Amino acid sequence: METLATGTDEPITVIVSYHIKPDREEDFKQWVSGIIRTAGTFDGHQGGYFFRSPDRTSKQYIAYKAVFRFDHHSNLITWEESKERQSWLVQLQPLLEKKLQYEKHEGMEFWFDLPDIPPKTIPRYKMAIVTLLAVYPLILTLYTLLPLVLPAGIPKFITILISCVCTCLLMTWFVMPFMTRIFSSWLFKDA
Template sequence: MADSCIQNQLTEPGQEGPVTVSISRKVKPGRESEYESWISGVIEAASDYPGHQGSNVLRPSASTGNRYVLIYRFDNYQNCQNWESSALRQEWLDKLEPLIEGDAEVQRGTGLEFWFDLPELPVNKHPSPHKMALVLIAVVYLLIMMINLLLGPYLSDLDLWLKSAIIVTLQVLLMTYLVMPRVTRLLKGWLFK
C-alpha cells in the first residue's frame, strides 16, 4: 500500500505546479515598522526572479498566532529554489536577525493545494484529491460561464487564441484572489473532513 501511495505522488521536475511558501515570524516589540520595511524590500527583490507569482503578508492576529506571515509563490520548485538559494535573498536574511525573536516557521505546498489553504489549518492538512477536483470543476465551470456571459459580446470579434487567453487569465485571477479563499472557507467542514 505504501508503494502505491508513493507512486501516486511521484512527479517529474517541472511538472509539480506552483510552489507556495509560508514563513511566519515573531517580531520583537517596537521593531514592527522596521520589519514591514524589510518585508517590502524582500518582496520587491523576489519579484524580479523568474517564476515569481506574487506575495501576500498577513499582519499579526489571533489567527496567525500573533506572528507576521509572508506568503510567496513561484511557478515551480526549481524557480523557488533559485530564489531561496540566491545571494540576494541571503543578504536580506542577514538584515533580519535584530528584528525577530525565535525561529521562523516555514510551510510549503505544491500543486492545486494552494487554492485550498486556510491560515488557521496546518499546511499538511489538505482535502482529498477527489474533493479538490469536484470543487475546482464546479468553480471553473461557473466562472467560465459567468465570464462568457458578461464579456462574450465584447470578446466576440477577437481571435480565438486572444479570447481564450483573456478568459483564462480572468478565471485564474478570480479563483486565486477572490473565489477560492471564500469557497474554501465556506466548504471547510466538508473539504477537510
C-alpha cells in the first residue's frame, strides 16, 4: 500500500476498492467482520464501513468499498505495517478477482460522504440533523468556557473568531468522525 506523503500528522480517511470472486462473497463477509474487529483494537482507529458498490455490471466480480478512518496518519501507518493486518491481507488474496485499490484523503471532505454513493443518497435533512447535534453542544460549551480562559475586555469579534477556529478544528478532527460513526447506520441506511 502506498503511503501518503505528508508533513503533518492529520486525521486520515482511507478508501479501499475490493473486487471479490462471486462464489467467495460469504467468505469475504466473514473476512470483513474479522478485520474490522482487529483494526478496532489499534490506537486511533475511528471506525470502518464496508458496503457493496452500486457497480453491478460485471459478472466476473462483486465490487465492495470500504471507508475507514484514523485520528492520525501515524496511527494509520502503525496499522498498515502491523503483523495483524498483513495476516488479514494474506487471507484475503484467494477471495480477490482483481488487485486492491487504495485512496487516502486528509481533511474534512469526508465528514459524510462515501465513495460511489451519490451525495443525494444521504438525505440532506439527516446531514443537517447530525451536524446540528454536533455543533450546538460544541458552541454552548465554547460559549461557556472561552470567557473563563480569555483575558477580560477582549473584543467580541476576537472571541467569535477563536470560537469559530475551535469549532472547525474540533468538528473536523474529533466531533464529526465520532458523530458519523455513531449515526452511520441511520445516515447510510439506504446507501
